[in-house]
Structure formats: structure tokens, C-alpha cells
Amino acid sequence: MALSTEARPATGGVGAAPPAGPRRRRSASRPNWLAGALATLWLVIVGTPLYLMISWAVQRQDKFTDNGPLAPPTHPTGFNFTYVLDQGFSTNLLVTAQVTAASVVLTLLLALPAAFAIVRSRSWLAGSAFRIFLLGLAIPAQAVIIPVYLIIIKLQLYDTLLAIILPTVAFGLPLGILVLAGSLRDVTSEMYEAMAVDGATPLRMFVSLVLPLSRGSITAVGIYTGLNAWNGFIFPLVLTQSPNRRPVALALWNFQTEHGLNTPALMMAVLLSAVPPFVLYIFARRWLVAGLAGVGGR
């Protein structure tokens, strides 16, 4: 599985690329038994909670308490599924979908023109803006959550979906711009010049040259932003309070506080919250990995 070789076209050009070399690894003349054993151990550590999550989610609570944690679900049931959705979790899923969609669209709308300007413009302003965005990669959201809270209150956005969306976008912008600028640098100046000779405006260049050529990294940034927004916890935690404006990650915690002893129902809620990212992983793994690997390219 060529995770990173697939990722290359999307993140190519981000930061200083390591020295390029043959992608071929030294052939396994003799199997590395120690590494294999350790990898199997890690598989057990990774797999056990995932297995238990699924196994518990399809059991009724009384069966789960009677049979113990490791008993396989002999009579899988959809009971918890209906129960969790009845508890209002469907609203939370819907809210998360809205927040995610809005964050992705807004991030791309802001990041694309910015990346285009940073790559094409020669002004000092563009250069220093890029440096500020680079700095932004190091700002931890948790450490500035109090001033963000004050800003959201002053904007009278507290307890709205915008209160979640706007900071999510702002903190996602640096990486988005970095990855997009990296791929836009791969569009050679000859291509722009060729279009300029034909009398194309910057807007026309953007639409018919830049957009098609950077489709890969646009997808990667979109998916990465989407995953972040879907799983976001800190912004909804501090910036909203109504139960019907809680995205799933936060709703899980409330579910745990209210139904703490009902482990199977909680595991079903966890499972439901993970379905969309998991589907994305199955169908768009390379772009997801490319978006995540963009961080390391800096």
C-alpha cells in the first residue's frame, strides 16, 4: 500500500522535500520476526477496543452485564441503534453534518484565493501573510479558548452553529493554505504565461488552470477539514450550551454522563459517530492520508 507515494501528488512541494530516492525498500531477504511480533502486539492493542466497541454495541445491556466484557455477541441486536437515535442523537448527527459541510466550504473559499495570491503575488504583503499563517500552525486552540470565548460572546454568536464553524475554519486555515500553496507552486509559470498571452484574466487562470490542476490537494484539504470539524470537541464544548446544537463528539460526553452505566448504548453512540469518517476512509483513503501527511511536509 503506497500511502505516501499516493499522497505525493497532493502534498508535493510543501516545504523542503526530503532528498528524492528510489521508493523501493530493501527486499526482505529474511523476515524480521521481532518486528512482526511487535506489530502483532500493537494490532492486539489497536484492535481490542475496536472489537469490544462493536461487540458491546450490538448487545442488550442485561446480556452484557451477565456475560462479561469478552463474551462474543451471540444474539446481535439493533436495539441500541434505535435507542440511541431516540435519545436525540439523530439531531446531533444532523448538526455535525451541517457544521462539517459549512466548515469545509468556508475553508476552501478562503484558503484557495489566499494560496493563489501567496504563490502568484510578489508583494511583501503576500510573503508576510504566508509567514503569519505558518506561525498559525503552532497556535494551540486549547490555550486561546478563553479569548475566543470572549470574541464569540461579543459577536453575539454564543450558542449558535456559527460559533463552532468560524473558529474551526480559522484554526484549519494555516494547514489548508500551506498544502494548497504547495500544490499551486507546481503549476509552472510557463502555463500562466501561456494563458496570459491568450489574454486570460487572473480569474480565468484561477478557474481554468489552477482549479483543475490542484484538484487533488483541494480534495485532501477538504477531507482533512471535514474530519477535524466532524470530530471537533473543544469549540462546541466552550462555545455552545443547547443540547440540540451539540455535535456528536460533545454529545457523546453528555450521553456518557446521562447514561453512564449503559455501556452498550454508549458504544453504539460512539460507533454511530464514527461511521461517516470510516466510510470516508474506505472510499477516499488516499486523500485522507494526503491531507494528514500535509502536516509533516512543513
Next chain:
Amino acid sequence: MLPAALFFLFFAVFPLVLVVFLSFTDWNAVGDPKFTGTDNWRRLFTSHDVLSSLGRTFFLSALCWATQTVLSMGIGVWSAGKQRNRAVLSAIFFVPLLLSAAAVALTWRSVLDPNFGLDASFGHWLGRVDGLNLLGRDAGALAAIVLVVSWQFVPFHALLYQSAARNIPQSLYDAATIDGASRWGMFRNITLPQLRNTIVTSSTIMIVGSLTYFETVLLLTDGGPGGATRVLPYVMYRTGFTNYELGYASAIATVLVLLGTGLSLLIVRFSGFASMRSTLEGM
């Protein structure tokens, strides 16, 4: 360009300045912050809670960093190989990255639950009737946090190491094989130096992350048992949003910002020379 820059300045850079200002005020979320001079800072430097949680934060960060670095480097380098079984396994290793911090912490909390989870089963196997009670002991709760944080973030760092390991020129390994180098020797003399840039990047992300991150602590142990896992960002969150002492919490947040940026600058500075040398080594 301009919209993005303004947006970013307003929601991400401006808060950096604002948090320092707020640290000199008294604010309880109702009304406006009132300027109180250095009161919060004086209180912070004499607070036993803050100072002890600062030590705990450093200890936990160091533990998380060491565990994650060893694991993610090992898994990353291992999964850089093109063997089919490695590809399949690393696709599974990636799955925790899809889950939210809340989902991860709450799943592990159920797994480690002393009554219904694996904690009791493991305890029985090891001959302890009451179970291990991992989350109920000081050291156990710290270990649980290291375990859960690693479980959640190792896949990401392994990904960084994997792509870096794939970019190491094969010729270096070929030459070493001719010289009769052992597998360990090749790892120490080729792989490790070549991964130096990635070690810096990954370590910076890990350290700044674990200094400011509190979701796992909040959901897994809630600072317990008996305050054993009260790390500084957790204290900031509770001070700010449970006690609504937002001015004082801003002073703690300022310390977090300073620690985070200070440490990452330090790491980059120390490794600056090293990273220049590594690209030339053996070429």
C-alpha cells in the same frame, strides 16, 4: 487573500494577544473584564495547585513523548516496507485516527471500567480479585492516559515516519549490506540519522500538543483519582469554565502559550544544525 488573512488574524492571532490582556483582568463571563493589575499572576506563582500541576504536566508530556516516539518510529519504519502483510496491518493501525478524542477516551473508559470492562478480567487473570483498578490508582491513571493518548496519536506520527522512511535512498542500505552491516546497525547508522527532520517535526507536534491538550484527561479521568491527573490545561479549563474565573484562567493559558512556543522554538533551534548535517551524511 485578504479575507482569509483578516479572518485568521481575528480568530487565531488576536486571541494570542487578548489572552495576555485578559490575564491582567477579573472576568466571570458576565459583563466585561475588569483590569486588576498583576493580581492573577501573583496568585498563580503562589498557587500550590498550579505549581504541582505544572510538574505533572511536564512529567506526563515527557512520558507521552517518549512512548509515542518509540512506537510511531517503529511502526512507521516497519510499515514503510512494501510487504503485503505490512500494508494490510498499517491500514488497520490507521483506524484510531478517524475517531474523535471523545470517542477514544469514552471507549477506553468503558474498556478500563473496574466493574464492566477488561480491568476486572485482567485482574482475575493476574490473581487480583478486585481487578487492576487502573483508573483508581495514581500511577495507573497516569499510565492509562499515556496509553490512550498513544493509541490515538501514534497512527498520525507513524504516518509521518512512514513517508520519511520511504524517502531514504536505497543506495545507503545497499552499500551497508555490502559492508555486512547488521539490521540494527543499519537502523542506527542510516535510518535514524536520515529521520532526524521527522523526529524534530513529530516531537514538536507531540510536545506542544501534550502541553495544551486536555480532552483525554477531562473524559478519561476527570483529573482524578484525587487530583493525580490534574494537568495544567485541565486546571485552566476547570478554573475558566467551571469556576468562571476567566481572568485567572487566562494567566494559566498564557503560561501554556509561552511554554508551547518556547519549547518548540528551543527544539527547532537545537536541531537546526543537526538537520543540515543529516541530508549530507553518507551521500
